Amino acid sequence: MDTTDMRSLTREARHERRVQVIRLRKAGQTYEQIAEQTGLSRTGVFNICSRHAAGGAPALKDAVGGRRTGEKRLLTAPQENTMRKFIQDKTPDQLKLPYALWTRAAVAQLIHERLGVKLAVRTIGKYLARWGFTPQKPMRKAYEQSPAAVKKWLEEDYPVIAAQAKSEGAEIHWGDETGLRSDDVRGRSYAPQGQTPVVRVNNKRHGLSVISTVTNKGVMRWKIFDGALNADILIDFMKRLVRDAGRKIYLILDNLKVHHSKPVKAWLAQNADYIAVFYLPSYSPELNPNEMANADLKQGVTKRAPARTKLQLVKATAGHLRSVQRQPERIKSYFEHEPVRYAA
Structure with missing residues (x-):
């Protein structure tokens, strides 16, 4: 009869087989009988019984293999902590390395230097996997x-704004602008290998702009317009905000030049009882939840068939925005992204 090679079994199976051997031995069976029942050799059965006699039940378990945690590593624990902190807190160029991102090659050069x-x-x-x-x-x-x-x-700044808005019963809106083009088609398309898929777009492209606001309560307001944002368009949009809200608006914008223009400041001063504008830190679009709304808009419009006319582009854009307006939970989800979760 062929015997079982214990090395071919899992750790758990080996332990169970040894326990079975001892149980049969205690029942009075001989080594030969146990070997026949368990598929082991007589010598294997004898060795298991000897291990149990010398060390009891714990001796039936396999010894922990491999080296101990941290043993024979090329970096010490303090060195690992230092490198991990560098990668977590700095970019390669901040550490004078010729890399844009933390690749394995960049980390290797950092450790070497x-x-x-x-x-x-x-x-x-x-090492990177071990560090999480x-x-x-x-x-x-x-x-x-x-x-x-x-x-x-x-x-400091936003917590004060949020507290003040709560005390005044004001509604915080996050505003931003974006643009859409009729020849902007995004995503991937399946095609036979080696045959690049083709998208047919008009040679004459059309464009439009959108200004919108979102709140963490699931409210969206928007306006479609042509060309670049100017003071008149912004003021008209803010008038609509105030009229529709029925209470004071706290509007948070980025530092686009038109947001600070004299006509806008003059209008805000005249309507201070109804609206107040606050400005994000410069060059910090990732702090604005409305960036998620813009990304959603572009994804929703550009995955459709390319607009052949300006009217088709306007209809596609307005249709998407109206659809989002009817989905408060979708708007709230914009505030779940890590960089803007503070505003949720």
Whole structure:
């Protein structure tokens, strides 16, 4: 009879087989009888019984294999903590490395320059996985952005605005502008391998602009217009906001020049009882939940068949915006993204 090679079994199966051997031995069976029933060799059965006699039930378990945690690693624990903090808090260019992103090659060069230790790219991957790092699509931030200003906005400015809005019974709206073009088609298309898919668009392209606001209560307001935003369009949009809200509006905008124009400031001063405008830190679009609404709009419109006329583009845009307006939970979801969760 062929005997079972214990090495071919899982750790749990090996332990169960040893327990079975001891149980049969205690029932008075011989080594030969046990070997026949369990599929083991007589010598294997004898060795299991000897292990049990010497060490009891714990001796039936496999010894923990492999090296201990941290044993024979090329970096010490303090060195690992230092490298992990560098990668988490800094970008490669801030550390004078010729990389835009933290790739395995970039991490390898960082370790070599800072610690004098050369590690293979494959080894770097293991260290990164051990540290809990995964490859992710980066979020863009402007080089000109002031981290101190962002910190102040998150920790001081916005909490004050939110508290003040609550005390006045005001509604906080997050505003932004975006543009759409009839020849903007996004996404991927299936096609036979080696045959690039083709999208037919008009040679004469059409465009439009949209200004909109969203709230964390699931409210959206919008206006479609031609060309670039100017003071007259912005003032007209704010008039609509005030009229539709039925209470004071706290409007948060970015630092686009027109937002600070003299006509806009004059109108705001005359209507201070109905609306107040606050401004995000410069070069910080990721702090504005309305950026999610803009992305949703572009995704929704550009996945359709390309608009052949300006009217088709307007209808597609208005149709998407009206659909979103009827879905408060969808609008609230814009505030669930990590960079804007503070405004939820």
